[in-house]
Amino acid sequence: MGKIKEQAQWIVFGLIIGIIVGVLEVIFGRVLLFVTGVRQTYFMWLIFFLPFVGIFIEWLYQTYGKESKKGITLLFEVGQDTREVIPLRLIPIVTLSTWLTHLFGGSAGREGVAIQIGGTFTNWFTEKIWNRFLPNYGKKQQVVLVTGMAAGFAGLFHTPIAATFFAMEILVVGTLSIESLLSASIAAVTSSYVSQLLGLTVFSSTISVVPKLTVGLVGILCLFGIVFGLVGRLFSIGLKKVKQWVQAISLSQYKKVFLLSIVLMIGLIIVGKGRYSGLGSNLVEAAFNQGTVYSYDFILKLIFTIFTLAIGFQGGEVTPLFSIGATCGVLLANLFGLPIEFVASLGFVSVFSSATNTIIGPLFIAGEIFGFELIPYAFFAIVLAYLVNGNDSIYSKQKV
Structure with missing residues (x-):
């Protein structure tokens, strides 16, 4: 009975994380698509501001970011039990910095940021809210982190299966965080569904011609x-x-x-x-x-x-x-x-x-x-x- 109760709690946890992270990823993704469109239209005007944007981002991290500049490294440190808390300010700082990088012409991606958003929020949510009701969750930092990372990946790419396994295998090469499977898969599916429901578009393509496997x-x-x-x-x-x-x-x-x-x-x-x-x-x-x-x-x-x-x-x-x-x-x-x-x-x-x-x-x-x-x-x-x-x-x- 205790095992069933624990699994039910992880399911609820995954659902909550999936919903909230899914919404966060939609906001991040939709604004990113918007600034991308603006950059493509006005590239030759905006690109000349890139050096000044670089200085602003550096100032932002030095003034307010503190440890946040380590980025995804913070998630690895939590997942490998060398730290406990990821500063919540990482989310607005990395999000704004990424939008500015793309608006003014930098060449960069988004999925690493999505994973940071998911992992950071889940770490904060667990420490500040969830642990008040279920204090033992603080002892399972890797499960918590993998759940958030999976939700972040799936919310932006709509690939919940890939998101689940990518989050499970990324921390340590050649191993899977099997204990994370239930909550991570629930969070990934939920985040992907919420993201699709709110209209975030993603790339997909059906391969029409596949050669015979010889x-x-x-x-x-x-x-x-x-x-x-x-x-x-x-x-x-x-x-x-x-x-x-x-x-x-x-x-x-x-x-x-x-x-x-x-x-x-x-x-x-x-x-x-x-x-x-x-x-x-x-x-x-x-x-x-x-x-x-x-x-x-x-x-x-x-x-x-x-x-x-x-x-x-x-x-x-x-x-x-x-x-x-x-x-x-x-x-x-x-x-x-x-x-x-x-x-x-x-x-x-x-x-x-x-x-x-x-x-x-x-x-x-x-x-x-x-x-x-x-x-x-x-x-x-x-x-x-x-x-x-x-x-x-x-x-x-x-x-x-």
């Missing part, structure tokens, strides 16, 4: 997986190295941010006139809708995203990783004479798998976004991408 094709899929894995690894290593380089520059933080933002601004203007700003959704749409995709799109998006985040602008890495993988997939599809959408979808999930050092979440993303008939094909590419990444990850605190 021994020869399996070999090609494995080759693709190696390429995608190396691209994901390049992103992870590049982000780490460029952050170290920026940190080592012997200038004041404000001067550093301002000068590097000018370099970023000039690059974004000269190379593509904003093509590589924002999420990379334009590149994903081009990859899956027979648009123009250049052979160098994936590497330029990789470079600009790394540089944007290393300077100190905010946003996630995941959506840019999707666009990097999809455009790299278009290049490989043309080289091997395979259907473009098919290979682009494999790149979409495999580069993400490599860069995040995860495997189950990306596999379910393939199913939930592109159709579950893709999973047997995605399996080979994702597994190889995961194996060749050398345990390099965009998450510096991820346990190996």
Whole structure:
């Protein structure tokens, strides 16, 4: 009877977290879509303010953010029991900073922010409200955190299965937080449903042409997986190295941010006139809708995203990783004479798998976004991408 009561409490907890985080993600996502539209319309005006926005974000974190600048690292510290509380101010600060980054032309994502929103709110809710009624929940910080992260991911991407397993496997490589499964899955499904109910639109695509799975094709899929894995690894290593380089520059933080933002601004203007700003959704749409995709799109998006985040602008890495993988997939599809959408979808999930050092979440993303008939094909590419990444990850605190 005690076990049933505990499970019922986790179900209620997951429902509450799913509803509230779902609403928060809708607000974050809808404003982000709005500022993206504004940037696309007025790019050549807004981009010139990017260095000043960089200074403002730096000031915001130094003045009010305190520990919040550690971002998603705080979630890993809680999940690994090296800290207990995530400051609630992280949510408004990272949200505003991400909106500004996208409005004024930075190249960044959103999913990392969504996970921070979900994890931070759930941590606060548990500490300040839930524990008053059920004090034992404070002893299960990892379950609480995974529940919030799953809700955050699902609320923005509408992929509740992938969100659940991604949140369960992200903290420690090669392990699943099985104890979190019930509350995380309830929260993810609820958050996704609330987000859809409130009208947040997300990307999805049904792959219309899927080749017959043969021994020869399996070999090609494995080759693709190696390429995608190396691209994901390049992103992870590049982000780490460029952050170290920026940190080592012997200038004041404000001067550093301002000068590097000018370099970023000039690059974004000269190379593509904003093509590589924002999420990379334009590149994903081009990859899956027979648009123009250049052979160098994936590497330029990789470079600009790394540089944007290393300077100190905010946003996630995941959506840019999707666009990097999809455009790299278009290049490989043309080289091997395979259907473009098919290979682009494999790149979409495999580069993400490599860069995040995860495997189950990306596999379910393939199913939930592109159709579950893709999973047997995605399996080979994702597994190889995961194996060749050398345990390099965009998450510096991820346990190996």
